Amino acid sequence: MAAAAAFHPPRRKRRVFESYQSPFPVEVGGKDFRMCQAEILSNNVIVRNPEDIEQLYNKGYFGKGILSRSRPVYSISDPSLVAKWQGANINMPIITAKKYQYHVQWAKSVLREQGLDGCSVTKILENYTKPLELPLLKEDGAGQTAASCNRMGPSTENTELSRQSSTDTGTVVDPSPENENKGCKKACLEGDPAFAPVCGSKDQEQGDLKEVAEVSCQEHGFLVHCGCKAEESTEQRSCETMKSKECAPEYVLVQEEEECSVCPEDEAARGQENLVKKEKLVCRRNPFRIFEYLQLSLEEAFFLVYALGCLSIYYGEEPLTILKLWELFSEVKPDFKTTYMAYHYFRSKGWVPKVGLKYGTDLLLYRKGPPFYHASYSVIAELVDDNFEGSLRRPLSWKTLAGLNRTTVNASKELMLCYLIKPSDMTEKDMSTPECMKRIKVQELIVTRWVSSRERSEKDEF
Amino acid sequence: GKSFCLRAHLNLPSGRLNAAQPLAASGRKAPKRAQGQKDFIPDGSAEQAEKLRLCQEEQWRLLSEERVQRRGNLVKAEWKPGQGIVELQSPAGKFWHTMGFTQHGKQCLLPEEALYLLECGSVQLFHRDLPLSIEEAYEILLSQEAMDLPHYQVCWDLQLVQGAQPLTVLSPYERQLNLESHCKSSGKHHRCGPKPSSILSQEKPLSEQPKESDAGSGEGESNPVPLDTGQKDSLSPSKSWAGDHKESSIGTHAPRWDFSTIVLPNMAPDQPCTHLPSPDDGLLPENVPGREVDAAYWCSCINQKQEKLSRKEREQRERESRYKSSVNADREVRRCSSWQEYKALLEQRSQQRMWKRPLHLWDQAVTPLLRPDEATSSAALLQQISVLQPSHILDGASRLDPEDMKIHFNVYQADAVARFKKTNPGKPYVRMCVRSFDEQIPSLRALKQVTYQSGDIPVVFALVDHGEIAFYSLKEFKLPVDVNH
Numbered sequence: 001m002a003a004a005a006a007f008h009p010p011r012r013k014r015r016v017f018e019s020y021q022s023p024f025p026v027e028v029g030g031k032d033f034r035m036c037q038a039e040i041l042s043n044n045v046i047v048r049n050p051e052d053i054e055q056l057y058n059k060g061y062f063g064k065g066i067l068s069r070s071r072p073v074y075s076i077s078d079p080s081l082v083a084k085w086q087g088a089n090i091n092m093p094i095i096t097a098k099k100y101q102y103h104v105q106w107a108k109s110v111l112r113e114q115g116l117d118g119c120s121v122t123k124i125l126e127n128y129t130k131p132l133e134l135p136l137l138k139e140d141g142a143g144q145t146a147a148s149c150n151r152m153g154p155s156t157e158n159t160e161l162s163r164q165s166s167t168d169t170g171t172v173v174d175p176s177p178e179n180e181n182k183g184c185k186k187a188c189l190e191g192d193p194a195f196a197p198v199c200g201s202k203d204q205e206q207g208d209l210k211e212v213a214e215v216s217c218q219e220h221g222f223l224v225h226c227g228c229k230a231e232e233s234t235e236q237r238s239c240e241t242m243k244s245k246e247c248a249p250e251y252v253l254v255q256e257e258e259e260c261s262v263c264p265e266d267e268a269a270r271g272q273e274n275l276v277k278k279e280k281l282v283c284r285r286n287p288f289r290i291f292e293y294l295q296l297s298l299e300e301a302f303f304l305v306y307a308l309g310c311l312s313i314y315y316g317e318e319p320l321t322i323l324k325l326w327e328l329f330s331e332v333k334p335d336f337k338t339t340y341m342a343y344h345y346f347r348s349k350g351w352v353p354k355v356g357l358k359y360g361t362d363l364l365l366y367r368k369g370p371p372f373y374h375a376s377y378s379v380i381a382e383l384v385d386d387n388f389e390g391s392l393r394r395p396l397s398w399k400t401l402a403g404l405n406r407t408t409v410n411a412s413k414e415l416m417l418c419y420l421i422k423p424s425d426m427t428e429k430d431m432s433t434p435e436c437m438k439r440i441k442v443q444e445l446i447v448t449r450w451v452s453s454r455e456r457s458e459k460d461e462f
Numbered sequence: 463g464k465s466f467c468l469r470a471h472l473n474l475p476s477g478r479l480n481a482a483q484p485l486a487a488s489g490r491k492a493p494k495r496a497q498g499q500k501d502f503i504p505d506g507s508a509e510q511a512e513k514l515r516l517c518q519e520e521q522w523r524l525l526s527e528e529r530v531q532r533r534g535n536l537v538k539a540e541w542k543p544g545q546g547i548v549e550l551q552s553p554a555g556k557f558w559h560t561m562g563f564t565q566h567g568k569q570c571l572l573p574e575e576a577l578y579l580l581e582c583g584s585v586q587l588f589h590r591d592l593p594l595s596i597e598e599a600y601e602i603l604l605s606q607e608a609m610d611l612p613h614y615q616v617c618w619d620l621q622l623v624q625g626a627q628p629l630t631v632l633s634p635y636e637r638q639l640n641l642e643s644h645c646k647s648s649g650k651h652h653r654c655g656p657k658p659s660s661i662l663s664q665e666k667p668l669s670e671q672p673k674e675s676d677a678g679s680g681e682g683e684s685n686p687v688p689l690d691t692g693q694k695d696s697l698s699p700s701k702s703w704a705g706d707h708k709e710s711s712i713g714t715h716a717p718r719w720d721f722s723t724i725v726l727p728n729m730a731p732d733q734p735c736t737h738l739p740s741p742d743d744g745l746l747p748e749n750v751p752g753r754e755v756d757a758a759y760w761c762s763c764i765n766q767k768q769e770k771l772s773r774k775e776r777e778q779r780e781r782e783s784r785y786k787s788s789v790n791a792d793r794e795v796r797r798c799s800s801w802q803e804y805k806a807l808l809e810q811r812s813q814q815r816m817w818k819r820p821l822h823l824w825d826q827a828v829t830p831l832l833r834p835d836e837a838t839s840s841a842a843l844l845q846q847i848s849v850l851q852p853s854h855i856l857d858g859a860s861r862l863d864p865e866d867m868k869i870h871f872n873v874y875q876a877d878a879v880a881r882f883k884k885t886n887p888g889k890p891y892v893r894m895c896v897r898s899f900d901e902q903i904p905s906l907r908a909l910k911q912v913t914y915q916s917g918d919i920p921v922v923f924a925l926v927d928h929g930e931i932a933f934y935s936l937k938e939f940k941l942p943v944d945v946n947h
Contacts, residue, residue, distance in 0.1 A: 001920050002920065003913075003918055004937055005938065007939075007942055023840060023843075024843065026834055026843070027834070028837050028838065028839055028840060028842075029834075029835070029837065029838060305823065306830055307831050308830065308831075308832050308847070309823055309829075309830025309831075309834070319822040320822065321822050321823065321828070322828045322829070322830070323826065341850060344847070344850065346941065348844055348847045348848040348849070349941050349942070349943045350840075350844055350943055350944035350945050351944055384905075384907075386858065387907060388862075388905065388906040388907035389905050389906070397899070397900055397902055398899045398902075398925050398934070399899045399900065402899070402934070416939065419853075420850075421853055433827075435828060437849045437850055438849045438851075439851075440850055440851070441850070441851045441852065441857075442852055443853040443854070443855065443938075445855070445936045445937060446937050446939040447934060447936055448934065448935050448937060449932065450922050450934065450935055451933070
């Protein structure tokens with residue numbers, strides 16, 4: 001038995017659905033350097049810009065989608081409906097009518113909160129949520145578009161959707177590509193400018209817009225992209241990119257029922273004057289969009305700012321300096337310095353640390369990233385002085401350690417204690433800057449359970 | 463008959479002690495492992511009560527069994543409370559190979575050894591001329607400070623497996639201290655992990671240095687004779703200029719050439735400049751005449767032979783042609799009429815590419831660690847952000863006072879028993895500390911101290927809880943750097 005713990009190579013996941021891009025959102029060589037932006041909302045750091053989200057998550061697996069398990073993949077679309085309407089072949093989320101109604105209700109209450117009276121609200125919403133011609137509907141080269149897709153319900157294998165319905169509704173849109181674009185543009189501008197002010201020119205009335213922006217902002221945006229106006233105008237780039245992706249209205253397909261007295265497709269029903277309930281997809285705008293943001297842990301956020309310099313964190317309108325962030329995060333989380341140092345250490349070794357909450361520890365260490373390997377280590381961090389003692393964040397009895405080790409090993413991980421050793425002459429003042437890390441040493445220990453030969457042979461017997 | 467220890471009796475296959483065995487009843491042969499959930503809560507059922515009763519009966523039966531021992535084989539030993547040891551009254555048996563010690567010419571045993579042998583039925587213990595029962599022996603021998611019950615249980619656990627022979631040999635650490643002089647002196651520090659190395663730029667010898675990097679001569683190539691007859695290759699740095707170069711770089715006089723007026727003729731096939739005027743006499747060495755020349759004829763003489771490429775070369779060319787392009791294909795580059803202009807163009811382009819450094823991060827007392835333009839590779843990037851120092855378990859351990867974290871035993875591996883000699887036990891497999899489950903785990907300080915004491919032998923903590931023992935160790939580890947993904 002060796003005195004030092006052996007390194008066990010991480011176990012690769014059997015099925016990997018992603019390809020690895022880069023260890024950090026910073027290119028080697030410094031070309032195409034991109035600054036991402038985040039803000040502080042109730043002591044949490046969130047990133048809103050979709051491109052920044054992609055950059056930070058894809059390159060280094062920073063953060064977690066607030067509506068997802070890890071990677072932000074929230075979609076309003078109902079997967080069972082998408083499967084059901086597979087023949088429709090459209091790239092729009094499909095939702096139930098009921099869900100759409102919820103969104104309408106939410107939008108209504110938001111508008112109400114803004115002081116609009118009931119009458120205006122109804123009018124506004126009716127206008128916004130009216131059925132639309134489907135833009136950009138390509139169907140096996142037919143190029144026809146339709147206002148709605150008719151279908152006899154899931155049991156009927158009716159794929160002849162567009163042509164039938166176009167006959168029904170009498171609307172035909174010229175299939176040429178130019179017109180498709182026009183159609184799209186048309187749909188964009190269809191909205192009353194009052195509700196998509198940011199999509200339009202910048203010289204809209206700033207007054208009530210700002211109000212609207214601030215009120216409706218937190219996790220969702222009703223028609224207006226929040227934050228766009230609330231930020232410094234120096235952030236032009238982000239403003240524009242956000243416009244392009246989020247300010248355009250979200251089109252959804254709502255599965256609605258329609259009573260139809262004549263069903264021309266169904267020969268058997270001809271002659272019957274029965275009312276048949278038909279399901280169809282109607283394209284409407286979503287009046288209450290839910291944007292998924294990326295939430296960064298305090299450690300991840302600080303690392304991106306201090307170690308890589310590729311993130312700016314705003315508090316209100318003010319971008320914070322590194323020292324200020326160090327101070328602020330330490331106030332929010334008293335043990336921040338300790339957990340940050342451990343985080344920084346493991347990142348500087350090329351590993352990906354994620355939060356260890358589920359396993360009762362501080363960090364889980366992944367090689368390369370969660371999609372590729374199972375987490376190898378579960379880490380508890382402690383700060384001690386150079387007499388190797390300190391008031392522990394988490395004093396452990398042997399009993400607790402045994403239990404923690406058991407659950408860790410059951411999840412095929414190893415339990416690691418990470419001691420951060422600071423010189424005894426390091427004062428509070430010294431620690432008020434992250435530069436104090438240069439004088440701090442790291443000691444890793446692995447907890448292993450020793451199986452005596454007796455236990456081993458007992459196991460053999462059975 | 464063969465004598466075996468009490469605990470061995472209790473070492474029944476778990477199937478017999480485990481109350482819940484629904485599948486065992488279905489006629490299988492001796493079950494290898496008990497199936498299903500263990501009964502862990504009293505449910506008040508008659509079935510459970512019956513199972514417990516049977517178990518208890520079995521235990522009592524075993525415990526009350528009288529053991530058969532050959533009297534002749536029993537070694538008599540006497541407990542000496544004053545010294546806290548046991549003195550043998552008759553010669554020792556086989557156990558003397560691994561246990562016991564000699565004192566004042568007499569064979570003696572430590573209390574725990576005596577107790578163990580008593581249970582094995584190898585010795586008979588006397589105190590004040592009366593034989594001690596096992597119960598009495600436990601009470602009397604273990605009441606001393608040197609050894610308490612948990613310690614003893616650990617000894618027991620490690621020694622005992624299947625019967626007669628102990629698989630591991632224990633030898634109290636205190637005894638070892640007298641024999642092992644190497645123990646304290648092991649100051650071997652295992653430095654693991656990469657030493658932080660600074661990225662040094664290589665200083666190349668002068669002759670290999672690219673000309674333009676030389677400080678003294680201003681910008682541009684310092685090839686002073688561009689207008690040639692075409693025979694001298696004027697554009698490649700030649701070694702012969704190195705000497706001159708060196709001299710001029712030391713001095714501070716102004717450069718001899720006005721590079722802004724020197725134009726390098728392009729004689730490439732795509733933009734032929736075939737008329738070369740006569741060079742300035744002042745630039746020519748002595749006795750070397752210069753003349754005007756029309757190089758058109760010469761240009762037509764070159765590039766006559768078709769270059770024959772091997773298949774590999776052809777393939778490589780084909781691959782490269784997909785993404786490689788000539789520098790001259792760039793219009794802006796073609797517009798540059800001198801090297802100076804070209805360098806200016808490059809500078810301008812790199813400025814555009816450089817990231818805008820936000821003031822709130824860079825114009826401050828504390829700035830980000832990474833300078834993106836200095837991250838030339840993934841490893842270099844990691845290097846730049848590595849600010850925390852590694853520490854080894856033995857660092858600073860030598861200055862710690864040995865405290866109350868005692869090593870209680872050395873444990874030797876089974877196969878080492880044959881080679882074991884009390885006077886020269888060899889290297890232990892592990893060293894053991896006995897602790898209680900309710901205690902705090904050792905502080906880093908205590909751990910360093912005990913690890914240092916142990917030298918290069920791993921330390922294991924034995925935790926006792928109502929007869930159950932678990933062994934844990936806290937081992938030094940260095941997470942390897944992962945660079946190449």
